[in-house]
Amino acid sequence: MCGIVGYYGSENAAPVLLKGLEKLEYRGYDSAGIALLENGNLRVVRKKGRVSELFNVKDMSGKLGIGHTRWATHGAPSETNAHPHVYGRFAVVHNGIIENDFALKEECRSRGEVFSSETDSEVIAHLLEFYYEGNFLTAVKSTVERLKGSYALAILCADCEGIILARKSSPLVVGSGNGGLFAASDISAIAAQGVDIYTLEDGEFALLATEITFFDGNLKRISKEKIEYDAEDETPDKKGYRHFMRKEMAEIPAVLGKSVCDFTAAKYREFYRVLKQTEQIQIVACGTAYHSGLCAKHAIESLCRVPVEVCIASEYRYSNPIVRPYTLALAVSQSGETADTLAAAEIAKSKGAYLVAVTNVPYSTITRLADYVLPTNAGREVAVAATKSFNAQLALLYSIASALDKAKGGAGFFDEILSLPEKVKCAEEACEEVRAWVPHFLGARSVFFLGRGADYATSLEGSLKLKEITYLPSEGYPAGELKHGTLALVDSSTPVVAVLTQKSVADKTMNAVHEVYARGAKVFLITCFEEYTSRKEVTASLLLPECKEEFTPILSVLPLQALAYYVSIARGNNPDKPRNLAKSVTVE
């Protein structure tokens, strides 16, 4: 992942770069650094840890600079592995992975060059120095031609008053206005500057000098249209909440109103035509987005009887997948930048599927790859743990199910979908009750989330959320499968959360509840059915509003998100920035 920024303008660069890096910390926070160029002198400051470690360099002079916040891939989080990497007259910041770094480093070492870090990125600075013959731009072109993998690069050369940017499979935007030229991994880092923003595409270059000049892969000048963006949405604040995660959870009921869609407007004609022809659906996604795909599969297959395959994108991309005619591929991604999802989406499209991007970020890479884009409209999500984007994905995927049913001659079930925001509002309010459950989870050796059908998909998401921000080992498990081995892990130190919203299998899930209770486990029940809440096996329960069975995950996930949040803070963690993780996973 990593976030990169660049600035050249009338102000001192250091504070501008630091402000941008803070906005990009969601991409990684293992180390941070900046390089400034003034009168041909490169000055670099790097620190292990968060961007705030750099605040004492705010007063450094220099109007031209680049910066980086790192999520470690090659080499430990440390000052030596922090970017910018400098070699000769070049300083470089990199987001991505250079896959042929070993061979390239050997080549450099054979020339007597010495490396000072364990990173893949440092080799880029070495190649730049090697290829430099007085022309900055051609040195960059020759260098990137040697790189395999992914990169967004911002580069300084001590001989030149400017920044050169290059990208392949990692996002990069540039901006101009307000007395400066800007570069960043995404819009959020520069939107507050109120500038005109342009996206860089794979293989292109940009030079930030007296103005921005764009070049294609052959260094031929090209022109670009600025993009439209909502500056307010791009500059989020916590609005009084202690954490972004809590604020984003509170936004869920309001967000859903913007995510549901009946697809009757004329602008959806093309999508509706595709739905009519669709014979199967493939969903490709990662993490939480994968779980929303699993929930959607349950709803679409049950209500529309159209087969749905949900694929983990990192597996799909290397599996030589079978894509039959009339396949609708849904690439679900909050960020629209997840490397595995992008690669999987590209494969589905190349094999003939009609590719629809379900994403929360306008202008993200996936929107340019897809045949059609459906925005989830959840608004910017800052916390690493996805919450409102999951519910928004569900609202949109259920809407697709309803439209699909109609396209196939059914009546759809959009009225039911329209009632969801109100139900979600009631459930969201009830979620505070799970705070009382927290002490039971603090000393747990491990935690199980059990469910059947759609409840199993929700259990997987509840477990992921808990692992991600509390660091407690946990598993989401199909309730009926537990007895085939995994039950051996359950004892009195294993809290079990049972999700029970599917009437037809409720008693079956209760069988698993009996089994874990008999082994001493405490059971916490999330259900829509009051009759189960007073069972002797249940330590505590949370009652959700009744809802069409196929759509219950949009409600039952809420207490699971809340549980993870409150356990996380009770354990002294920062739920917005869990260790080892980053919001946007732009590397393999």
Ligand code: AGP
């Ligand atoms: C969710 O809490 C995670 N941070 C993670 O699993 C995330 O959902 C996954 O990386 C996919 O991201 P995307 O939706 O931006 O593609």
